[in-house]
Amino acid sequence: MRILVTASSKHGATAEIADAIAGHLAEHGYDVLRKNPQDVTSLDGVDAVVCGSAVYMMTWMEQAHDFMDRFASELEGIPVWAFSVGMNGVPAHVPQDPSRIGPVLTKVKAIEHRVFPGRYIPSLLNLRERTIVRLAGAVEGDFRDWDVIEEWSRTIAETLSDVSQ
Numbered sequence: 131m132r133i134l135v136t137a138s139s140k141h142g143a144t145a146e147i148a149d150a151i152a153g154h155l156a157e158h159g160y161d162v163l164r165k166n167p168q169d170v171t172s173l174d175g176v177d178a179v180v181c182g183s184a185v186y187m188m189t190w191m192e193q194a195h196d197f198m199d200r201f202a203s204e205l206e207g208i209p210v211w212a213f214s215v216g217m218n219g220v221p222a223h224v225p226q227d228p229s230r231i232g233p234v235l236t237k238v239k240a241i242e243h244r245v246f247p248g249r250y251i252p253s254l255l256n257l258r259e260r261t262i263v264r265l266a267g268a269v270e271g272d273f274r275d276w277d278v279i280e281e282w283s284r285t286i287a288e289t290l291s292d293v294s295q
């Protein structure tokens with residue numbers, strides 16, 4: 131069974147989460163394709179999709195939106211998991227209302243949409259970005275929880291193994 135893991139990332143935090151998910155799914159024996167959304171030209175031969183994006187100004191990045199738009203009809207016929215990365219610095223990482231992430235998840239029915247905290251490292255950002263994030267009250271740090279990400283990957287692997295039997 132072939133799984134596409136695709137994610138949009140501007141400063142690398144989301145890409146590393148996608149890499150980790152891809153790695154875990156491969157450890158579970160799946161044939162994993164790891165691509166940026168803009169590099170995906172076809173879903174031929176793909177049996178399941180994990181699609182994610184960093185959240186900027188309350189929405190997914192354009193390439194991830196575009197991926198969901200381009201493949202909306204194909205994605206209806208296969209299992210899809212979605213994840214959003216953001217929220218670092220929001221007290222206690224209170225998840226944002228998914229409907230605010232944009233119309234993307236109303237177009238494609240995901241089995242599950244997970245929200246993972248990302249990171250805020252000021253030296254990775256330009257002045258404008260640093261100003262926005264500081265004004266939003268973000269706390270500096272890397273809040274990615276690799277155990278939670280591994281656990282989620284395991285859930286995906288197990289769900290797919292159930293449906294393929």
Ligand SMILES: Cc1cc2nc3c(=O)[nH]c(=O)nc-3n(C[C@H](O)[C@H](O)[C@H](O)COP(=O)(O)O)c2cc1C
Pocket residue numbers: 138139140141142143144145184185186187188189215216217218226247248249250255258259260262263
């Ligand atoms: C300019 C800017 C705007 C952001 N807007 C949001 C937002 O609206 N909601 C949110 O949850 N996180 C927001 N974030 C936090 C990012 O999603 C977070 O830093 C994430 O880890 C970035 O992922 P990346 O390194 O893959 O680009 C914002 C960050 C920046 C720099």
